[in-house]
Amino acid sequence: MPNILLADDHDLVRDTIAAYLETIDGFKVLTAPNLDVALETMGGLDAIDLLILDYNMPGMNGLDGLDRARKGHPATKVALMSGVANREVANAAMARGADGFIPKSLTAASMVNAIKFVLSGERYFPFDFAAPETSTAPDSTFADLSEREMQTLEQLCIGLSNKEIARNLGIQEVTVKLHVKNLLAKLGVSNRTQAALLAKERHLF
């Protein structure tokens, strides 16, 4: 029966999750209202198999808290939990060695799955949480680009110069400049670099 330590400053959230895990799956769950208490508890007698840290919690200071927890207790698996963190934070957490990332948007059943996953030695990263970035902004900004402007943008995203784009599209450089100018206005950015960055961010090319 694995020991879990759940640290979250939101009392209601923390206690209900803990109760759920205990009753439904028979985990033994300890709780802590912030990082410092959590680390104290870790130093106690019971060996903790999994430490779940809320991302927004006193003492966390971004992902530094993750490092602190991992450093002192290498044998314990550490998962991050958050209700607000975006994909960037989640990725950063995983890159920094977290064993899992649990968005609070998960269903209870999925959360249990995730926890079991981590306890079994794997690293959990919810795919459906990782993906939205791609599908969140399907077009909107890019919808009203004309075909040529879109083609121009595409070449811009490889970092080509107007001259090169002109050659590739078989038109004059002045025309490319025109397309660039228009697409900058439509995208609401002020130069080609920003346009390329924006397009890449939206995973257009």
Next chain:
Amino acid sequence: MPNILLADDHDLVRDTIAAYLETIDGFKVLTAPNLDVALETMGGLDAIDLLILDYNMPGMNGLDGLDRARKGHPATKVALMSGVANREVANAAMARGADGFIPKSLTAASMVNAIKFVLSGERYFPFDFAAPETSTAPDSTFADLSEREMQTLEQLCIGLSNKEIARNLGIQEVTVKLHVKNLLAKLGVSNRTQAALLAKERHLF
């Protein structure tokens, strides 16, 4: 006891995996040597809970096979399995609606985990397989950038102009130009847009 249909043209691989799943976890496993046979089998009496398709297998034709399988049997979960596919393919598969992606580099235990995961209604995407792209090239190209050049690059990645960067760093615009010129050379690119794109690709900022 869930029914699994495993389709792989590699006889040895297919049969050993099937045997493993049957003996270790009590799954009922059917097998098929290619996509067509798999789809035929699906039409049989037994309801298949999970279809596992090898990516390199007669009939697959890239990810088209995935679509064919999903279209005819919406109730069946479909996972892709591959020994060679890279991250791009895996992501594309997930984007096209696969319920899971199973690299053959997984341990047997992890594979079982993945399968249970998918059967429970979640989508499985192995983080350790997804991540390498980020960590494969930690620096190399960027290692020999000086501190100022790195700061300049960072601002470049927001699409700022030389003038703005100069203001932000508290130096003259000419100096920024110098840094830009030098970092372009070090990165082996020919303009600021390419530099920004490269840095973003490597997830530096």
Next chain:
DNA sequence: TAGTTACCTATACCAAAGTATAGGGACGCC
């Protein structure tokens, strides 16, 4: 028919980006 939109081109101009060369100050290293 006239109006609209996308597309292409042209000339011209200014701003921004990038190159070249030169020099000075700070630091660490042999």
Next chain:
DNA sequence: GGCGTCCCTATACTTTGGTATAGGTAACTA
């Protein structure tokens, strides 16, 4: 001391990028 490196600045220059205005074609639409 001399050497190398990074940082900053300066002048001067060329190229590229972006804006403005104007005009022509083709296709679609009211």
